[in-house]
Every structure is written in structure tokens, then in C-alpha cells.
Amino acid sequence: MNENSEVCHEKKLGGGKKDADKLPKVAIIIPIYNVEHTLVENCINSVIVQTYKEIEIVLVDDGNDKDYAEFIERFKRIDNRISVYRHEQNQGLYQARMSGVKHSNSDYIAFVDADDTILNL
Numbered sequence: 001m002n003e004n005s006e007v008c009h010e011k012k013l014g015g016g017k018k019d020a021d022k023l024p025k026v027a028i029i030i031p032i033y034n035v036e037h038t039l040v041e042n043c044i045n046s047v048i049v050q051t052y053k054e055i056e057i058v059l060v061d062d063g064n065d066k067d068y069a070e071f072i073e074r075f076k077r078i079d080n081r082i083s084v085y086r087h088e089q090n091q092g093l094y095q096a097r098m099s100g101v102k103h104s105n106s107d108y109i110a111f112v113d114a115d116d117t118i119l120n121l
Helices: 003-007 038-046 066-077 091-101
Strands: 026-032 055-062 082-087 108-111
Touching: 026 038, 026 091, 038 055, 038 066, 055 066, 055 091, 066 082, 082 091, 091 108
Parallel strands: 026 055, 026 108, 055 082
Antiparallel strands: none
């Protein structure tokens, strides 16, 4: 691995020194727009149960209707690592992901689509 390959995965370039004993925090950004509720629940639950616990889960409600927005908001009560940010109007996948990056506070970023399930290996 060359010296530039690690930098491209960090959210903030030159983010300072990390504690040698502390694991890096990873933001899992999940944009959500009109995905079947069961798929969203499966996705979020699959992230919550991962063995790597130094994560923040950023849900981006990309302009869903009010009832759907309330469905998404309830996940904040399930796990304190979950935060929810809402777009009033649908802005598309790219903007939803970038909004998640903007609102995250982690060393690394990962994107997961709302209809994906992450295996716990």
C-alpha cells in the first residue's frame, strides 16, 4: 500500500494524530428514499449488530413523506449511535451521501444503500 492510499479513505486530510490504543471511528451513511420498510429495517439492523462497534450510523431521509420520515426517526431511539438528517425535498443519492458525510464525525466513511444487508463475518 502506498502512502497516498490511506489518505484517500480518511474523511479529513491532516486530521491530526490518533490515539494508538483507540480504534478509528467509521461513519456508515445510509441514504433513504422510498425503500420498502422491511428492507430499511433489515439494513439498519444488520449494521447495528456488527462486531466492530466504533461506528456512527447516519441515516439521511432524502425527502420522504411525513409518515415515512417518522418511521426513519424512530431508529434514533433504538441505538444512540444513530443520527437522522432530513432533506425537505428529494435531492438524489449523491447529495444524500454528501449530506451524510457533512454531518458525520468519524475518521472513515462507508456508504450502504437502504436495501442492502451487511453480513456479520
